[in-house]
Amino acid sequence: MVEYQPTAGVATSVVAIGSWHSMTISTELRNLPSVERVVNGEMLSAAVDAHGREVVVELTREVLGGIRKSVLAGNAAPPGLQIAEAVLDLIAGLSEPSPRPVINATGVVIHTNLGRAPLSDAALAAADAVGRGYSDLEIDLGTGRRGSRQAHLQSLLRRLTGAEAALAVNNNASALLLGLSALAAGREVIVSRGEAVEIGGGFRIPDVLRQSGCTLVDVGTTNRTYVRDYADAMNDQTGAFLKAHASNFRVEGFTAFVDERDLVALGETSGVPVLHDVGSGALLPTERYGLAHEPTPQESIAAGVGLVFFSGDKLLGGPQAGIVVGKRDLVAQLERHPLARAVRIDKISLASLTATLAHYVMGEAETRVPVWRMISATAEDVRARADKWRVTLANHQVEAGVEPARSAIGGGSLPGETLPSWALAINPSANGTPEAILSALRGQPTPVVARIEEDTVRLDPRTVLPEQDDDVINAVAAVLAR
Numbered sequence: 001m002v003e004y005q006p007t008a009g010v011a012t013s014v015v016a017i018g019s020w021h022s023m024t025i026s027t028e029l030r031n032l033p034s035v036e037r038v039v040n041g042e043m044l045s046a047a048v049d050a051h052g053r054e055v056v057v058e059l060t061r062e063v064l065g066g067i068r069k070s071v072l073a074g075n076a077a078p079p080g081l082q083i084a085e086a087v088l089d090l091i092a093g094l095s096e097p098s099p100r101p102v103i104n105a106t107g108v109v110i111h112t113n114l115g116r117a118p119l120s121d122a123a124l125a126a127a128d129a130v131g132r133g134y135s136d137l138e139i140d141l142g143t144g145r146r147g148s149r150q151a152h153l154q155s156l157l158r159r160l161t162g163a164e165a166a167l168a169v170n171n172n173a174s175a176l177l178l179g180l181s182a183l184a185a186g187r188e189v190i191v192s193r194g195e196a197v198e199i200g201g202g203f204r205i206p207d208v209l210r211q212s213g214c215t216l217v218d219v220g221t222t223n224r225t226y227v228r229d230y231a232d233a234m235n236d237q238t239g240a241f242l243k244a245h246a247s248n249f250r251v252e253g254f255t256a257f258v259d260e261r262d263l264v265a266l267g268e269t270s271g272v273p274v275l276h277d278v279g280s281g282a283l284l285p286t287e288r289y290g291l292a293h294e295p296t297p298q299e300s301i302a303a304g305v306g307l308v309f310f311s312g313d314k315l316l317g318g319p320q321a322g323i324v325v326g327k328r329d330l331v332a333q334l335e336r337h338p339l340a341r342a343v344r345i346d347k348i349s350l351a352s353l354t355a356t357l358a359h360y361v362m363g364e365a366e367t368r369v370p371v372w373r374m375i376s377a378t379a380e381d382v383r384a385r386a387d388k389w390r391v392t393l394a395n396h397q398v399e400a401g402v403e404p405a406r407s408a409i410g411g412g413s414l415p416g417e418t419l420p421s422w423a424l425a426i427n428p429s430a431n432g433t434p435e436a437i438l439s440a441l442r443g444q445p446t447p448v449v450a451r452i453e454e455d456t457v458r459l460d461p462r463t464v465l466p467e468q469d470d471d472v473i474n475a476v477a478a479v480l481a482r
């Protein structure tokens, strides 16, 4: 609930002594207008016509309730006009879209707090078309009979990963929960100690295993695990081997991790499937862009893994989704499990995911999928944009520099890996503290989220969409012109 906050002008303090004080308070309270009087006032008549009396009465009640509390705390009551204004502010707030669009000038491509991957035009158009009306979500237009919502993705994902079957659900966390519940509930799941990790947001592999009704059997050590560790721990209670990509940290130095192929070979002898959570769902080779190799779903499928799990909104560059690809009989077990209904993907995400996957099939992901457009931009491309910003600002008498920077991939992908980049740099000494500049940028009509490095506010063009250039320039100009 939004409460009335007394403004500085209104909060003239009442001297808090004895009975004079309580008398003032009771007089103030008595003098407050009734809900009826405020609602019937001229200022709210248009709002009553537009939204109906009920909601205006409700919001007026909230505002007056807030004022009563404020008066009891020793503040003066605001004049009648301000009460109606506060109600109008609440009404305006209710119709503002939330979450609001912001500009990501942090240089972190997959920024979870900023909504991860921006969608391609085609993905947005697909979501719009399906959201606006009815669709063949679960109907086979050939036969007129009931179809499966998963059918829309099957052939694309088979083509892209080489898997026999595929399933998309709400997100990767729920995909894992579903996979482990369906295949290994009541049984043991063997995990390397180096992979019993926390992904972020309190999502921990051991907790997901417990929640799925599996018993975690951890083997090896944090830095080294061998196939024989899995072999030694295997028994007739083993339900699966689980591999999880350490997507948000790096183990360096004296390390040994088990190759998927060896694990697949070990499991095959007794029908134990290998489940691999690859995390970010990179379908393109990250090394092409000078980054470390990020495991791809297609590699795991080629290695014979039973099921591969990944997110839709990290390096895949689509909407929030969890994707499972792998062996037909295993995917079918997931589809039949009661949890599948609880974590199913909605039609809007499904439509935009399908459109995103189509970019990869058509060989146009690098130019059409925003995260790959950002990753594939060269340092020189980024520098040219930063320079363009600087020159435009200089024409408005606003001083800023252009400095070398590093852009991060983020979002649980490629930990520690950065791309050489350039950034617009705002010198703090002349313009207030870096923190004050960051906060003022966030307060602009289109909020801009930047970062501080070496006591300088930096705006990295790599993660700013091309159509947002003017908004960035206006925001910086407004902040520095103060």
Ligand SMILES: *Cc1c(COP(=O)(O)O)cnc(C)c1O
Binding pocket: 171, 172, 173, 174, 199, 203, 244, 245, 246, 247, 277, 278, 279, 280, 310, 311, 312, 321, 322, 411, 412, 413
């Ligand atoms: C990000 C991540 C997850 C969680 O995926 P969501 O789509 O956010 O639910 C799980 N495992 C790994 C390895 C990840 O990197």
